[in-house]
Amino acid sequence: MTTPQTPTTQPPTAQTRQPTQAPQPRLLYSTWSPGYVPQRPEATEADLDAAAELLRGRAVVVLTGAGVSTESGLPDYRGPDAAPRRPMTYQQFVADPGFRRHYWARNLVGWHHLTAADPNESHRALADMERDGVVTGLITQNVDELHTRAGSRNVIDLHGTGSRVVCLRCGRLEDRAHLGARLREVNAAFLARVEELGDIEVAPDADAVIEQTADFRVLGCQHCGGILKPHIVYFGENVPKERVAASYEMVDGAGALIAAGTTLAVQSGLRLVKRAHRAGKPVVILNRGVTRGDEFATALLHAGTSRALRHLQRALAPAA
Ligand SMILES: [Zn+2]
Numbered sequence: 001m002t003t004p005q006t007p008t009t010q011p012p013t014a015q016t017r018q019p020t021q022a023p024q025p026r027l028l029y030s031t032w033s034p035g036y037v038p039q040r041p042e043a044t045e046a047d048l049d050a051a052a053e054l055l056r057g058r059a060v061v062v063l064t065g066a067g068v069s070t071e072s073g074l075p076d077y078r079g080p081d082a083a084p085r086r087p088m089t090y091q092q093f094v095a096d097p098g099f100r101r102h103y104w105a106r107n108l109v110g111w112h113h114l115t116a117a118d119p120n121e122s123h124r125a126l127a128d129m130e131r132d133g134v135v136t137g138l139i140t141q142n143v144d145e146l147h148t149r150a151g152s153r154n155v156i157d158l159h160g161t162g163s164r165v166v167c168l169r170c171g172r173l174e175d176r177a178h179l180g181a182r183l184r185e186v187n188a189a190f191l192a193r194v195e196e197l198g199d200i201e202v203a204p205d206a207d208a209v210i211e212q213t214a215d216f217r218v219l220g221c222q223h224c225g226g227i228l229k230p231h232i233v234y235f236g237e238n239v240p241k242e243r244v245a246a247s248y249e250m251v252d253g254a255g256a257l258i259a260a261g262t263t264l265a266v267q268s269g270l271r272l273v274k275r276a277h278r279a280g281k282p283v284v285i286l287n288r289g290v291t292r293g294d295e296f297a298t299a300l301l302h303a304g305t306s307r308a309l310r311h312l313q314r315a316l317a318p319a320a
Pocket of ligand 1: 167168169170171172221222223224225226
């Protein structure tokens, strides 16, 4: 079983070049390092059961990323199927009025995609796990609030939410829907023109691609006229200190961590995985493809989040 299969058609010289390929472990202490990308087979039912046993009897905190929302029609920046795309930075947004105009024009058109998205099986399974008393808290890198809409209660929106905007001068918050109504009012001609174009690409932060936004009118804070920014943590921006502290506290209070649907490419998520790992807590990483946190995982599950999370939910649910 450990012998690599050698095709009979191979010339004899190939025998010496035969890679010493160990059978791919499905549940492992990772040996991943940059440059070595293991081909992980799809997690089996037995793999999922083994992960459930690691979590059994422990208070579980879950960290989620874009991968849990892809089934809701919200594309993933970094998943295996994600198109390469440069994310917007905080510096761009603050420094360039033209960039902001372009941003808000795209955002206004793409917004209905976000508000139209519904929670999927991943969100529902996690909400059920909280009701079962298995999951004690959820930390999400997503800004779509689908966990809350699915019924999860103890949720930290690590990177903020798309449903509010913040004034960069006075700090006041405004509902995104309220700002949307204001923007639509002063941009009726623009929106009518865009509607004719049809077909719009959506990105995770509700961007939609529009070529021409020159005639779009941007609005400032109703109170002080300051620049309004989505209440979202952008690349180049730090997660607010108190939110970081709350997420640490949540992980410290738990007995295990699941990271689901995230490549852990950003520090704000990765450091939670490291923290749980350092404390000797089981870390289950559930993602299609390699993550930056694989070396800290007790179990790596290559699987779709909906199937795997529902499996874990059923395996860990208290007996009726
Ligand atoms: Zn203001």
